[in-house]
Amino acid sequence: MKRLAPIAALLVLLATSGADAHQGELRFMFQFPAGLEPTLDGELDDWAFVPEVYYNRAENMFNQFGAPLDLSDFNSFQIWGYSLATNKVYFAFWVSDDAIHNTEKWSTTTDWDHTGGQFRSFGDESDEFQERWTGAQAQRYDIYAPTFASGGFYTKQYGQAWAGEEPFVMWGGKYTKGEVGNFEPAEMQGEVSITPFDDIHPDGPDASTEHQFAVNQIVGLEANWGDKDPDPGNYDDAYWSLFGGIGASSQADQFGDFLTAPLEPGLPTAVETSTWGQVKASFAAE
Template sequence: MHKILGCAAFLLLTLSLTQLRAQSTQEPEKDKRSFKIFQFPADKIPRIDGNTDDWAMVPDSFAVGIDQLRDDNKHFLKADPKNLDVKVKVGWVKGENRLYFLYEAYDNYWDFSLPDLHNDIFEVVVDADRSGGTFIDELHPNKDMEKWEAYFSFHGVHAQNYHIFTPAVGKDWALVWGSQPWIKKLPYANAAYNYHFKPGESGKLILEFFITPFDYAGTEGPVRAVQSNLYENKIIGMSWAVLDYDDVNDKSKQGFWNLSHQHKMYGNADYMLPFKLMPLDERYRKSIAADWSFKVVDMNRRVVAFIDESEGKVNSWHWDFGDGTSSAEQYPYHQYKNAGKYVVILDIEGSAGKSRRSKVWDVAVK
């Protein structure tokens, strides 16, 4: 009996050790949080002027506060709003490939007197097509690649990292960590500040900016660049961190407040978090409005696909293709017999009324 009990105990101990070893080799638990990006109406695009007026329409449910961040330096167990308090809202506009940011921060000690990288920083990383993987030279998967070749061909190319100085005094508003500084300039980015404090003082800072995410951004400039395509309900990868230098001589007071909770999110897009590009809020939608686009499917055969993009609840569609033919389908294909430039008209009807959208000579076939 004792031998049986001894064998059972040994077996249990072996199983327990096996489980512990398995747990120790497992990947960190996946972060299941997700966030929202507010869609601004096309007639209410935020002005980059350092004021918050344009953002009053954005509900607080879109705000990401410091309670969502943790200090990767492990100097602070939890955030103290008397020391540092931040709130971030992100927006977008349908038809643009831009991300708009409102960064509001209170700090009890603002550090921005030096001309180098030592500066309070808002670090934003974005991987808009969620291609994932590493994107800085030191993390290049091919360890045989020479350092500078990795830097110029890889660093910041498929995902981008912006070190934004808060505030920037006597220096550019941001360091783009990579070999493509052109992406921080107009028309791809812009920034404005609003604050009333000096280095070493406390106070509130408002930073307003936009950036353009890229699926490909090379050192050669915009000639070969590919902007990330932004559209409703798309999920992009993004994260940010706040680097807080409260005392240059005391590292225990320096915080690295990370939204991702994975420290190397700054160079590995796998550690970014999902952000959803939200549809337009009901408050700003038209009850009914006709709209459409088209794509020439086969120019040789003059075949065109028409895409309904109307707003509101639509019960019926009537397409006039401009050549004497029509269709009642929502998404018709049409083959033109003759080359020409056509006036195409879409009429829609629903419970809210009727609407028309014509486009003059947009549709042309040869």
């Protein structure tokens, strides 16, 4: 019997499992073989062997303001991956924008154990409640890199600030065209690693619960890019999102679903003694 490709096999599994869905269609998180995780230097050649099914492209994103997509105004792709060896999630992106400035960013929200519910903006709750539970059981990470926000930070985790800093969030990125802050066309790319948590405690990592990845998990995610061409202070041009869930900034039920894929066939399982250059060259030669 012909062996099913990993993604096809997962679709069969989901059809019979009754897994709960959130917003939109299921997407897939690439599994990096041990030793082949990205180096976070801002060069996306570490991702060159990732199949197209894992690419999340602008033409499949949703504008929450309803304007039609114009790829000359905004274009992008994202890839989400994970590693069982490092227990980290990896996020690569490329963005082309006709008017880039330093308030545009990826606003990413995560719910690794897929429990849903409210995780920010608790209204009239006490200060103690807000401190403990904002960004605890689901998270919002703002990834400004490499645009360098005027506030001086490159990532921010709303609620539990330490979880948005090294070594829990790390990145590499660069401009490949243009520069920040001049409202002219530019292109940028970057790669990010995030340590996943099911519960982030204000007292730090020892008081928190790290999520443990496994194959065939469903995790909750959303990623948005505010394309604020006319006014850097307002989302009055477009707000592009992977799934289009309204209120995903504070409600994890509005996220979409990613499934952690098994290893793709034909990939190496370890770097062994090869240098990165040798590994990359071997893929280029095939």
